[in-house]
Amino acid sequence: MQSQAKKASGMSDPQRLVFGPFELDLRDERLWCAAAIIHLNPKAFAVLRCLLTQAGQLVTKDELFATVWPETVVSEAVLATAIRELRRALHDRAHTPQYIETVYGRGYRFIAAVRMAASARARQTSAPPPRRVSPSVLAPSGALVGRESELAQLQQWLGAALQGERQVGFITGEAGIGKTALVDAFVDHVTATSDLWVSHGQCIEQYGSGEPYLPLLEALGRLCRGADGAHLLECLRQHAPSWLRHMPALLTASERERLQRQDTGMTRERMLRELAEVMEVLTAEQPLVLVLEDLHWSDVSTLEWLSYVARRREPARVLILGTYRPVDVMVHTHPLRTVITELRQHGQCVERVLDYLSEAAVAAYLTQRFGTRGLPEGLARVLHQRTNGNPFFFVTMVDEMIHQGVVTQQDTHWTFCGDLEAVAIGVPESVRYLIESQLAQLSAEDREMLEAASIAGTEFAAAAVAAVLDCETEQVEAQCDALVRRGQFLRPRGVAEWPDRTIATRYRFLHDLYHEVVYEQVATTRRIRWHQQIGVRLEAGYDVQAREMAAELAEHFLRGKDTPRAVQYLRYAGEQALQRSAQVEAMAQCTK
Numbered sequence: 001m002q003s004q005a006k007k008a009s010g011m012s013d014p015q016r017l018v019f020g021p022f023e024l025d026l027r028d029e030r031l032w033c034a035a036a037i038i039h040l041n042p043k044a045f046a047v048l049r050c051l052l053t054q055a056g057q058l059v060t061k062d063e064l065f066a067t068v069w070p071e072t073v074v075s076e077a078v079l080a081t082a083i084r085e086l087r088r089a090l091h092d093r094a095h096t097p098q099y100i101e102t103v104y105g106r107g108y109r110f111i112a113a114v115r116m117a118a119s120a121r122a123r124q125t126s127a128p129p130p131r132r133v134s135p136s137v138l139a140p141s142g143a144l145v146g147r148e149s150e151l152a153q154l155q156q157w158l159g160a161a162l163q164g165e166r167q168v169g170f171i172t173g174e175a176g177i178g179k180t181a182l183v184d185a186f187v188d189h190v191t192a193t194s195d196l197w198v199s200h201g202q203c204i205e206q207y208g209s210g211e212p213y214l215p216l217l218e219a220l221g222r223l224c225r226g227a228d229g230a231h232l233l234e235c236l237r238q239h240a241p242s243w244l245r246h247m248p249a250l251l252t253a254s255e256r257e258r259l260q261r262q263d264t265g266m267t268r269e270r271m272l273r274e275l276a277e278v279m280e281v282l283t284a285e286q287p288l289v290l291v292l293e294d295l296h297w298s299d300v301s302t303l304e305w306l307s308y309v310a311r312r313r314e315p316a317r318v319l320i321l322g323t324y325r326p327v328d329v330m331v332h333t334h335p336l337r338t339v340i341t342e343l344r345q346h347g348q349c350v351e352r353v354l355d356y357l358s359e360a361a362v363a364a365y366l367t368q369r370f371g372t373r374g375l376p377e378g379l380a381r382v383l384h385q386r387t388n389g390n391p392f393f394f395v396t397m398v399d400e401m402i403h404q405g406v407v408t409q410q411d412t413h414w415t416f417c418g419d420l421e422a423v424a425i426g427v428p429e430s431v432r433y434l435i436e437s438q439l440a441q442l443s444a445e446d447r448e449m450l451e452a453a454s455i456a457g458t459e460f461a462a463a464a465v466a467a468v469l470d471c472e473t474e475q476v477e478a479q480c481d482a483l484v485r486r487g488q489f490l491r492p493r494g495v496a497e498w499p500d501r502t503i504a505t506r507y508r509f510l511h512d513l514y515h516e517v518v519y520e521q522v523a524t525t526r527r528i529r530w531h532q533q534i535g536v537r538l539e540a541g542y543d544v545q546a547r548e549m550a551a552e553l554a555e556h557f558l559r560g561k562d563t564p565r566a567v568q569y570l571r572y573a574g575e576q577a578l579q580r581s582a583q584v585e586a587m588a589q590c591t592k
Contacts, residue, residue, distance in 0.1 A: 008592050042249070044082040044089075045069055051100065051110040058573055060107040077297070083108060084202075088184075096399060104432075122510035139410040144185040145368065146361025147178065153352055154186045162287055164315035168306065170295075170340060171323045171352035174487055176392025182354065183291055184487040186321075196287040212301035215292050216275065217246055232282070237279055242266045252579040268301070272308045277310070280316045287317040290333040296328035310348040330486050331441050355455060356389030357550045364567050369398070370407070370414040375497050382420050390509045393431055427513050434516040438488065448520075449479045450489060454519040455530040457552070458512060461496035464502035466529045467537035473504050480507050489514055498541035532560030539565075547572045558592070 010577045046068040051059055062265040064079055082098060091097045101109045135237035144151065154169070161167040162354050171179045187198055201215025205252070220243065229250075236244050244251060245259045247264070282288060294304070296489070305319070329337045343349035363380035387393035401407045406418040427435075439447060452468040453460050469476065483490050484507070493506040509515040522530070535556030540547050546553060557566035575588045 014223050026497060043078075045083040045202050047079070047082045048086050052114060053226060055110045055112075058103055058107055058109050062107075064107065066396055081204055083201050095404075124309070127273075135479075144181060145364045145392075146357040147185070147354075150182055150352055150354065151189075154182070154321070155190075156351060157321075158190060158287075158289070161317055161319040163318055165307070166316040167319045168310040168343065168349040169319065169321050170349065171354065172326055172351060173322060174327060174390070175325055175438070176390050177354045177356070178391040180293060180353060181391065183321055183323060187289060187291065187512075189502040190289065194287070196289060197223060197228070197282070198289045198291070200291045200293065203292065203294040203299075212299050212307065213246070213300055214299060215285070216305060217243075219290055219292070221247055221250065227380040231313045235278055235282055239278040240273050242274055243278075253569040268304075272305050275305060276309050276312055280312075280314050281317055283317040284315075288319070290318065290320045292320065292322045295322045295324040296326075296334055298334075298336060300335060303335055307335075307339050307343065311342050311346075327438075327486050328441075328489055335579065357391055357394075358389060362389065362394055365395070366398070372403055373413045376416055376420060377406070378420055379416065386512045390511060393511060393513055394432070396428045396431050396467040427516055431513055432517055439518065439521070442488075446479055446483065449476060450483075450518050451522045451526075452530060453480075453490075453507070454515055455507070455527060456534050457509040458515045459493055459539075460504050460508060461498075461504045463496070463498070463502050463541070464534050467502075468533050473502075477505050480505070489518075499543050500541050502541050528559065528561050530560075532562050535560055535565065537561065547576070550576060554592075 048063060050064060050067050050271075068082075069078070083102075087094060087097075087100060090099045094102060097111060099110060099112045107385050115438055148173075148554070157477055159166045159167045163267060170185060173179055190196065191198055199219040201217075201219035203215050215460075220236075223229070224236070226232075233244075233280040235252060241259065246254075253361050265438070279288065292302070293366065295303075308324070309318075309320070324336060328334065340349060340351065344351065362384045366375060366380055366383075383394045383397060387397065398407070406416065408415050408417055414520075439450070442450070448471065449465060452465045453467065456464045462480060463473045466476045480490055480491075484492055489510055490507045491510055496502075496506045497509045509518075519527075534552055538549065538553060538556070542549060546569075550569045553578045554566055554569035554573055557563075557569060570590070570592050
């Protein structure tokens with residue numbers, strides 16, 4: 001594979017490669033950046049090496065698995081974690097990449113220009129690693145938008161930790177809400193202004209039983225490979241030898257053999273106690289911020305340690321930040337919810353739920369990214385309406401506009417080349433994939449109910465959905481309420497009272513994008529039949545007042561292929577428009 005890449009790129013000996021400000025020695029698991037050394041996880045380094053030796057070409061996921069994890073079965077989350085670490089090291093952005101491009105559903109491509117290093121240059125190795133920046137809700141300037149109060153909250157937690165009051169804090173919210181971006185921006189700030197240790201552990205989705213203490217071992221390994229690694233290793237030797245046994249890459253061969261001979265008495269309780277004590281010893285010297293990401297995929301042993309550390313009363317200048325998605329915890333009945341509930345009851349943890357960003361925050365993002373010239377005034381409003389302020393959704397939509405040429409750069413400013421209606425249609429592939437993944441976690445009954453609801457509209461009454469599914473309205477309301485409690489897909493919108501005395505709860509899809517993706521899941525013949533059934537039910541429910549909702553009924557009957565009824569309600573809708581002196585709308589109805 002490497003020989004093919006050499007031939008393709010014209011490199012006779014790609015041992016030392018240069019891309020942007022980086023220089024990489026492919027023979028060494030170290031990435032040189034200016035005067036600093038970034039230590040990478042060996043697997044992440046192997047992924048980077050594989051991408052670099054085929055720079056400009058698509059490297060499929062299967063090829064990466066075969067090269068980096070030969071004869072080992074791992075989930076795609078493991079590869080995603082390695083890519084994520086590389087992007088942090090490179091200060092790259094997933095949505096506007098300069099180095100690693102995602103080819104959705106297939107693999108990755110290294111897109112930066114790569115050349116052979118002219119000569120070996122001396123590097124200073126004492127500088128700290130570059131700071132981590134997540135792109136999720138960051139403008140190119142690096143400013144996090146719309147999260148000022150959340151950042152202030154994290155700063156308060158750190159202040160308490162610096163006083164010796166150990167802090168366990170959880171950042172929670174739905175996928176794409178910006179949990180990692182918030183934590184990364186906070187870490188970026190505190191590492192620039194404070195003298196402390198920071199380390200990260202990543203929980204990954206695994207099939208079957210997860211590897212015990214995986215994120216903790218990863219975090220310890222990062223610390224021990226850092227500038228103070230020798231000191232930290234010595235501390236582990238003295239206070240937590242049971243943990244060293246599980247990090248053989250940090251030990252000499254003789255030390256590994258000695259620890260294996262001392263295998264007696266290595267119990268779960270001892271491991272919990274040792275790591276808790278070593279943390280107290282270390283943080284007496286210097287504070288520690290420990291980030292544990294995606295705890296909704298955590299193993300039980302990690303949660304036991306987290307609970308044990310939170311309950312200890314000895315002083316410790318440590319802030320543990322955990323991120324998780326509540327929906328995944330509820331759907332999979334993960335024990336994390338029980339742990340958090342118990343800790344909160346005793347005042348041993350704090351939690352911050354991230355909400356959607358406001359329209360003002362969306363506007364601030366657009367200003368920071370594109371400046372104040374060239375973009376239409378209503379763009380932020382349309383983006384916010386489409387995405388409800390989900391950061392991942394609206395950033396992805398902006399990237400899609402650039403990709404499609406709706407927003408283009410001319411000299412030093414950006415220009416909007418389309419119209420706002422173009423923004424209000426279509427779903428970017430990455431957003432579609434995320435929503436479809438969330439749908440796949442639902443039961444067949446809930447998916448069918450959501451599909452019927454999407455036919456009823458972005459906002460709908462449970463009675464209309466019940467008519468399609470031939471069930472009681474209370475059953476639909478129970479299903480919808482369960483999704484609302486989990487923060488999935490829907491939110492309540494009050495009560496609908498129809499003239500025929502039907503009373504039912506109204507709901508709305510969280511985002512227009514959710515509605516569109518779910519709607520597209522419905523087969524064509526079923527879609528036609530359901531539109532016709534909902535139209536008939538609404539017509540009966542509103543009886544003599546049906547003309548008041550003529551436009552909505554006309555749309556259902558048009559899509560339901562009921563031409564006589566569609567023509568009738570189109571005429572009613574046109575008459576209503578004329579009565580309101582809305583000639584353009586009247587012409588549109590008549591044209592239909």
